[in-house]
Amino acid sequence: MGTEGARTDRLGLLLDQFDHAREMAQVRLTGLSDEEYLWEPVPGCWSIRRRGEAATPRAFGPGEWVLDLGAPDIPANEYAEVARQAAGGMTVAKIADDWSVSVERVEQILTHTGAPEPDATPITTIAWRLAHLHFQFAGGWEWTFGERRQDPKLMVDFVPSAALTLERFWAVIDRWRDSVAAVTDEQLDTVGFSQYPYSNDADHPFITVLSGANLELIHHMAEIALLRDLWRARFTTPG
Secondary structure (H helix, E strand, O other), X not given: OOOOOOOOOHHHHHHHHHHHHHHHHHHHOOOOOHHHHOOOOOOOOXXXXXXXXXXOOOOEOOOOEEXXXXXXXXXXXXXXXXXXXHHOOOOHHHHHHHHOOOHHHHHHHHOOOOOOOOOOOOOEOHHHHHHHXXXXXXXXXXXXXXXXXXXXXXXXXXXXXHHHHHHHHHHHHHHHHHXXXXXXXXXXXXXXXXXXXXXXXXXXXXHHHHHHXXXXXXXXXXXXXXXXXXXXXHHHOOO
8 A cells, every 4th residue: 555645643544444445345345246245154143134033133114125123232352341430430330321231240240350251242244234334334423423313223224135225324424424534533532422322422522533443344244244255165066
């Protein structure tokens, strides 16, 4: 990657990182078929499904197709964040409300010692990963730059078409990027500049939210790239 003209200011670094991740992701998603988009490599996958056929208790979406979502919990990789919230003065009740779990669950985590057991997280399809990113960036824009009224879980009409999904997805991603590019230094440091309801964004400076959004795009796109590799290998690997 060339460095000519690269920005070194805080916003510039995050924008360059986002742009590079988006460019790589678009290349990796070229030629995605509907069959591959919905491919479930193992039993018990989370995906998008027709309403009434969802495999999970909290599947959501405004249209015929909904996105699988399980019961709320705090994953093992967030135990440290829960400890930081408690150390920062947040009550157990507030933490429980923040994570949509019981007070007993928070207390269990706060008294946990040693390394937590790895989470038994579900395998998710490419459709699920793209839908997850789609509604998060759509909701992130609405609750940062928009009217802050729409429920993010009702903003994206999930569809079984890979081509239509990607067309809508890149439009949302680019709108987010264009709005972020106009943010001022003062706004970067403003706590609560983002009010995204399904997160603790409102408790952090916006620059922290931006860093997290980049990470979300990068790690989910890496997972999608691996799923594409596995899809291709299933036809070429000797039995």
